[in-house]
Amino acid sequence: MDGKSTFGAEPERIDRLLSIGLEGLSSNEDQNLTASMVIFTEQPGSRIGRYELISILGEGGMGIVYLAEQRHPIRRQVALKVIKPGMDSKRVIARFEAERQALALLDHQNIAHVYDAGTTEAGRPYFVMEFVKGLSITEHCDRHTLTIEDRLNLFRKVCLAVHHAHQKGIIHRDIKPSNILISIQDDQVIPKIIDFGIAKALAQPLTERTLATEDSQLLGTPEYMSPEQAEMSSVDIDTRSDIYSLGVLLYVLLTGALPFDSDTLRTGGIDRIRKIIREKDPKTPSTRLTNLGEEAGKVAEKRCTDVAALAKCLRKELEWIPLKAMRNERTERYRSASEFADDIENYITGAPLIAGPLTAAYRCKKFLRRNRALVTGVAAVLAVLIAGVVVSTVFAVRAERQANISQAVNEFLKEDLIRSVDPHITLGREVTVRSWLDTASENLDGRFENEPLVEASIRETLGNTYQNLGDFEAAERHLQRVVQIRRDELGEEHPQTIDATFRLCGALWEEGRAAEVQPLCLKTVERSKRVLGKEHRTTLLSMNILALVHKSQADYGEAEQLFREILQISRKAFGKTDIITLLAVGNLAAALKGTGRYEEAEPLYHEAIELRSQVLGEDHPYTIDSLRGLGLLRAEQQRYEEAEKLFAESLERRRRVQGHEHYRTIRDMVHLGWVYTEQQRYSEAETLLLDAFELSFRVLNPLDQITIESIGKIVELYEAWNKPEKAEEWRAKLPKTEAVDE
Numbered sequence: 001m002d003g004k005s006t007f008g009a010e011p012e013r014i015d016r017l018l019s020i021g022l023e024g025l026s027s028n029e030d031q032n033l034t035a036s037m038v039i040f041t042e043q044p045g046s047r048i049g050r051y052e053l054i055s056i057l058g059e060g061g062m063g064i065v066y067l068a069e070q071r072h073p074i075r076r077q078v079a080l081k082v083i084k085p086g087m088d089s090k091r092v093i094a095r096f097e098a099e100r101q102a103l104a105l106l107d108h109q110n111i112a113h114v115y116d117a118g119t120t121e122a123g124r125p126y127f128v129m130e131f132v133k134g135l136s137i138t139e140h141c142d143r144h145t146l147t148i149e150d151r152l153n154l155f156r157k158v159c160l161a162v163h164h165a166h167q168k169g170i171i172h173r174d175i176k177p178s179n180i181l182i183s184i185q186d187d188q189v190i191p192k193i194i195d196f197g198i199a200k201a202l203a204q205p206l207t208e209r210t211l212a213t214e215d216s217q218l219l220g221t222p223e224y225m226s227p228e229q230a231e232m233s234s235v236d237i238d239t240r241s242d243i244y245s246l247g248v249l250l251y252v253l254l255t256g257a258l259p260f261d262s263d264t265l266r267t268g269g270i271d272r273i274r275k276i277i278r279e280k281d282p283k284t285p286s287t288r289l290t291n292l293g294e295e296a297g298k299v300a301e302k303r304c305t306d307v308a309a310l311a312k313c314l315r316k317e318l319e320w321i322p323l324k325a326m327r328n329e330r331t332e333r334y335r336s337a338s339e340f341a342d343d344i345e346n347y348i349t350g351a352p353l354i355a356g357p358l359t360a361a362y363r364c365k366k367f368l369r370r371n372r373a374l375v376t377g378v379a380a381v382l383a384v385l386i387a388g389v390v391v392s393t394v395f396a397v398r399a400e401r402q403a404n405i406s407q408a409v410n411e412f413l414k415e416d417l418i419r420s421v422d423p424h425i426t427l428g429r430e431v432t433v434r435s436w437l438d439t440a441s442e443n444l445d446g447r448f449e450n451e452p453l454v455e456a457s458i459r460e461t462l463g464n465t466y467q468n469l470g471d472f473e474a475a476e477r478h479l480q481r482v483v484q485i486r487r488d489e490l491g492e493e494h495p496q497t498i499d500a501t502f503r504l505c506g507a508l509w510e511e512g513r514a515a516e517v518q519p520l521c522l523k524t525v526e527r528s529k530r531v532l533g534k535e536h537r538t539t540l541l542s543m544n545i546l547a548l549v550h551k552s553q554a555d556y557g558e559a560e561q562l563f564r565e566i567l568q569i570s571r572k573a574f575g576k577t578d579i580i581t582l583l584a585v586g587n588l589a590a591a592l593k594g595t596g597r598y599e600e601a602e603p604l605y606h607e608a609i610e611l612r613s614q615v616l617g618e619d620h621p622y623t624i625d626s627l628r629g630l631g632l633l634r635a636e637q638q639r640y641e642e643a644e645k646l647f648a649e650s651l652e653r654r655r656r657v658q659g660h661e662h663y664r665t666i667r668d669m670v671h672l673g674w675v676y677t678e679q680q681r682y683s684e685a686e687t688l689l690l691d692a693f694e695l696s697f698r699v700l701n702p703l704d705q706i707t708i709e710s711i712g713k714i715v716e717l718y719e720a721w722n723k724p725e726k727a728e729e730w731r732a733k734l735p736k737t738e739a740v741d742e
Contacts, residue, residue: 456489459481472508508520577615666696677713
């Protein structure tokens with residue numbers, strides 16, 4: 001442990017590290033206490049009981065914490081806390097007895113264990129607890145530049161540990177960063193809560209003088225103190241006081257700033273502290289962040305993002321969570337630390353928040369967000385069905401035919417699709433996007449024999465949705481049928497047939513079947529140019545697929561020429577913010593990167609990221625693709641730290657938007673693992689790459705391009721790590737013919 005941190009706290013904060021401050025002492029009493037400490041305090045090298053004192057870790061108003069060594073019956077380093085000389089009044093000793101008894105009740109991996117207790121030769125109580133070597137939770141998060149999601153996951157563990165203490169009848173009453181230390185054990189990040197120094201028993205009295213509070217003293221740390229605790233009526237403190245403090249801690253983890261500025265809070269003494277905490281509502285985290293000025297940039301950087309993105313992340317839902325925990329009326333806070341932890345999990349998984357407004361509109365919005373692909377698919381199918389009915393109505397000759405079509409569509413919608421999510425039908429089985437699409441696909445056969453074009457429209461929607469989910473085989477089956485129906489019904493050169501063929505080419509290319517799709521794509525481009533014209537959207541999108549095929553075959557010259565042509569036409573015909581233009585800019589950058597022309601590629605990547613963020617949004621899959629592309633460029637330039645940040649950001653957004661099992665998410669895991677290998681961070685690379693392989697093998701298939709790439713990167717990892725046997729074991733898993741990396 002370095003000399004700049006003391007038990008996880010900076011030197012200027014040592015006086016608030018342990019339970020009780022010296023606010024109630026006069027200056028003369030403070031001087032007398034200091035003098036007595038010089039004479040009577042145990043020094044490093046001396047012994048207390050069976051413990052040899054090594055050094056002073058920290059000191060607070062009530063006690064001194066030593067690093068000590070125990071030799072019998074086992075040898076280990078411990079933290080030994082002892083009452084300060086001059087503080088061993090009956091009142092303080094009673095508090096100390098309460099502290100050691102409280103800690104003895106707790107048994108949780110995220111709470112520092114108590115090993116022993118006793119009294120010194122001078123009669124001052126002490127207790128011995130687990131020595132936690134680590135930084136405070138805020139220092140750890142900032143030093144390791146943890147993302148918002150990583151911070152939330154770490155904070156959730158703290159909530160569950162506090163819940164354990166509450167179940168044992170113990171309130172901490174001084175939750176703050178310096179009392180939550182982060183240790184690293186076997187590459188695992190373990191938060192440890194220390195110093196239940198002003199705990200209060202809920203179920204039983206710990207001593208006759210349990211935590212009696214005098215008017216002149218404020219127990220706890222003002223910045224993290226609940227309104228009822230500021231009132232200093234210990235009789236009325238319950239577990240929800242810790243909920244408030246946890247809310248402040250989360251606020252700091254998210255924004256890098258306290259809800260109430262320390263200087264403002266502490267100016268004017270205890271009365272001002274009480275007034276501010278009781279009467280003022282904290283600013284929303286997003287507002288607090290943006291008011292930090294230049295400091296906001298540093299805060300965002302420590303969270304692997306920028307100020308705009310962080311503020312956007314904090315607005316609305318995420319900032320509801322700490323604000324609910326910090327409500328002045330404790331009945332409006334979370335009912336327990338466990339419920340607090342559950343709401344963190346709700347946010348991460350996209351479930352409705354307990355902290356959110358409990359309105360039907362809010363829950364509907366959350367359902368739409370969590371099931372974006374499902375709802376989009378349903379809405380699109382409904383639109384297609386309605387459009388099919390309208391088109392059929394316009395062109396039908398007989399009213400009877402119109403009625404038959406409408407009835408068939410309605411029955412398919414009501415009996416096969418909507419009923420597939422009825423709980424009486426599903427019997428508790430989870431309804432997912434995939435299960436809904438599969439049900440629609442199974443029940444579609446034979447339903448529109450007399451109206452094949454309606455069937456083609458529905459299948460096109462299902463195929464596009466499967467493709468967006470990464471199930472290219474299912475997408476191909478539907479799109480093949482669409483092409484067949486439209487050729488038969490409309491002819492090979494009909495615009496709808498050309499459009500369907502272009503979409504089929506896209507699915508085949510995504511499957512990695514470049515050689516097979518190339519001739520079909522060439523014909524589609526030629527036919528689209530002739531029938532629809534060079535500036536038609538279908539023509540340009542077909543050219544884009546053809547260019548991607550060339551790029552995947554390492555024919556970068558041909559790909560570059562096509563991308564430049566698409567970009568020139570699209571900019572002129574549709575403008576620089578059109579989706580086709582945005583695609584062409586990013587794809588041209590990738591083609592230039594493929595030829596090693598990094599200086600030409602870089603500004604195009606930046607342009608793609610900026611424009612896609614503005615037009616499509618930062619979380620759109622195309623925007624995330626641009627981040628990943630720039631990350632690949634940085635990796636090929638051996639600028640691995642920059643590449644790591646880009647891949648980590650891409651992976652975080654991808655998981656949030658497209659899910660943990662999407663093929664693009666798995667691919668991003670492989671790329672980040674590769675960069676870890678290049679940085680010689682072998683343990684991290686191994687964990688990520690093995691997870692990516694397992695996901696790809698299970699979700700995609702053993703011969704998928706991403707599965708093969710993950711195996712190749714695992715081989716490279718073990719070779720670099722000097723583990724040849726493992727490298728050979730994984731090399732044997734490679735198929736005889738490897739797919740070409742994208």
